[in-house]
Amino acid sequence: MTARENQASPRRHNTYASGREKISAHLAMLLFAALISGSFSFGGMIAREVSPAPLMLLRYIVTIATMGVIAFGLARQPFRMPEKPLRFLVLGALLAVYMLTMFVALEITSPVQTGAVFTLMPLISAVFAFLILGQKTRGGVLASLLIAAAGAIWVIFHGDLDAILGFDVGRGELIFFIGVASHALYVPLLRFLDRRDHPLVFGFWLAIGTCFWLAVSALPQLLEVDYGALGWRFWAILVYIGTVTTAGTFQLLQYASMRLPASKVLGYGYLTPTSIIVFEAALGNGWTSLSVMLGAAVTACGLLVMALLPD
Template sequence: MREVSVRGIYLRLVLTTFFWGGTFIAGRYLAQTVPHFIAASLRFLFALAGMLVFAWLSGRAIQWPRGRQWGVAGLLGLTGIFAYNAGFFAGLAHVQASRAALIVAASPVMTLCAVKLIQGSAWSLRALAGVALSFCGAVLVVSHGDPATLLHGALGIGEVFIFGAVVAWVAYTLAARYLAKGLDALSMTLSATLCGTVMLLIPAAFEAGNGGWPPIDWRAWLALAYMGLLGTSLSFVWYSQAVAMIGAARSTQFTNLVPVFGVLLSVLLLGEALPWASVAGGLMVVAGVLWVNRQPS
């Protein structure tokens, strides 16, 4: 299989963020119709099947982890699959898809902060200004345009769950960058997905045992297939390839396109309204990320 050019990596990252933007639409529907861990488990069962088909069609041999590599795969599964989806579906049960997508826009800045802390590199004034702008934008989104309400316990449980998902995704990105060595992107992504799916199936079994197997209509199956095949298997492989080629800090900056696609799709497909605070805050977050990335690398 031929190597992908840097331009090709950037194109794949844009398509990846488009697919991820669509997962907020599908996830919003699933979160209101299917128990959360059952939905997450089915999503990743689709994803596992998709990755295996992708490997077969591309002629790639799967390299399963050995020894300590299984620990890395387990950490990736715990953060990017189990923890992220637990927060993702729980949050979308309480907040609109467009609002959740805007909160996720904080992940690039959080990743940048973590990378600088790990590397011990100095902060420039431009970077500090960009981070501050993004932080203020995120506060505006979360507080519905009134930051003072955050001091009085007005932060909703849905926002807390979505923010937890963002933290989990940052941890996944860092682990993929600094710890996932020795395996190609497809093999490590497949191994991590397998570990995360096993973790999800445990609480899913309790959900099924307590409430019985839920009725799942064709829309839910379509949403699950979309999230599993496009929003997970294909996107995770492409994202992992990008992290390996251009680094975590640059790759994660593309996720600021996720809220753009998520909001547009939410308005077009779900008819969700956009408060001025969400629009302004989202623009501030994206502007802050772009400002940071104007630095020489």
Template sequence: MNPVNFTQAHLGMLLWAVLIAASFFAAAQVNQAIDPVLLTALRLLFSALLFAPLLWLKGSSAMSLAGLRAHAVLGLLLALYFGSLFEALRYTSAVTTGTLFTLVPLLTLVFEGWLLPGDRQPRRWPAMLVAGAGALLLILKGGAPGQWPSLYAVGVYGLGCLAMAAYSPLSQRLKANSLQGCSPAAMTFWNMLFGALFLFAASLASGGWRSATLLGSQDLLWLLYLALFATLATFWLLHRAIGVIATSTVISYIYLSTLLLTLFHWLWLGQTPRTAEVLGAVLVVLGMVGLVQSSRAKAATA
């Protein structure tokens, strides 16, 4: 039984959207010359280690072999997503990856229908499409016309988006089987630990680990901030909401983060809103309202 109710889960995901939006500014403070795969591995590892004492005190550190296999699969999905993102950014722009990411909630809805079939799913498609279209308008504001993205980058990041789309529905599916009774804290700890291990392995294989010598004290402080607020807190809130809110709606809160970033540029940086951006913001709000109204998970899985 999930310890939070429907309203608490949505409020938690609202906080999730705020933390995700703020993480982009914090991540920009870290030395960009350091291998991004290594940085992400450190973020995940720091986040897992921050949870370790809590799990130890609660006596929930033990895990069965089947449970470890399940967490390894989920950790691998995280590693595939982050690894594909950094590989794609070597060949294309952040605008392209941001545009592709708008497909993740839609793909999550597809995986949800496969892994968690239910009669509520068709009700979410219209709202999902509206919110996705709005986010697309917000992201494409920085796109340069006439420039086609690298097919290699699109293919690589496309696989990563599939991995991220499968993460939430598969988490919910495994919670009903090998991870039954696993708390949000334990899910966050083990998934991040395995994700960190896979990313460390990728960094070793690519030679990116050598850039660790560039890490300064300020970089470590920002990494700890990101580990605590942008990684640990957000993944805990994610797993806290899964099972109370439909998984496709949970991941759709990324659209709200996109809207918050746009509002920041309008209100604090003094950028003049464009017509497409205003329309996109309206569509995101309307789509999210529709998703909230139709996002109650089935009582049997809550």
């Protein structure tokens, strides 16, 4: 394959990413996990002030404004309709389904149960990546993902073996499974639908596509929000989540998905429970038990092995 052909089809395989690019992609996903975890901690501070659906819509409105200023203002990219714009509605729909099913599931079941379902995401994504991109997951990578998943489940259930054995699949878990499968499909589709867009412009249109679907379900509730009762802390946290967390994770996930297999990209989601522990401790809410910390260490070791193994 010539250098030009190599450059023209970056979305098909990750073989063409250099060693340095792969290292930077792994570092990007470490930062991704930290930002996602911070959104849980900071988002929890304002979650009771506005119901989930309009809160998520407000978050994406802030993201659209941020990405627009950066892409078309600071980066001076030309503002025009992107090539094949319907792909952003497809990707946005997958993200919207993931978020909305998570909120619906949390009204029916517990965060612990939904967290356990979340651990299926990298494995499902590996199946989609094989079907869409032809990516094959090596046995060693699969084993390291299972080890990381076991550690994450131990953390999610707070080291309670009885709770793990008593896991019950109910309606809430099945609903969230649809969202997990949607997000698992989203990562390989990022590469498959890539048209070599500028990353900032891509993030802007992706936010537009996601916001469109969120508005369909949340706009009536958004009009009922008492904005006068919301304090400065709410708006400060909302701006932080909409800019640093949402806009930042768009860029990081897109960058890594072009350079790593989908299963490796989503494997970093297993760091979320561990990172939340660190954030909660930093915010003065105390550390968790030693048993749970050991589970976090198992997760970290599994991901380290995954990162070192060939793609």
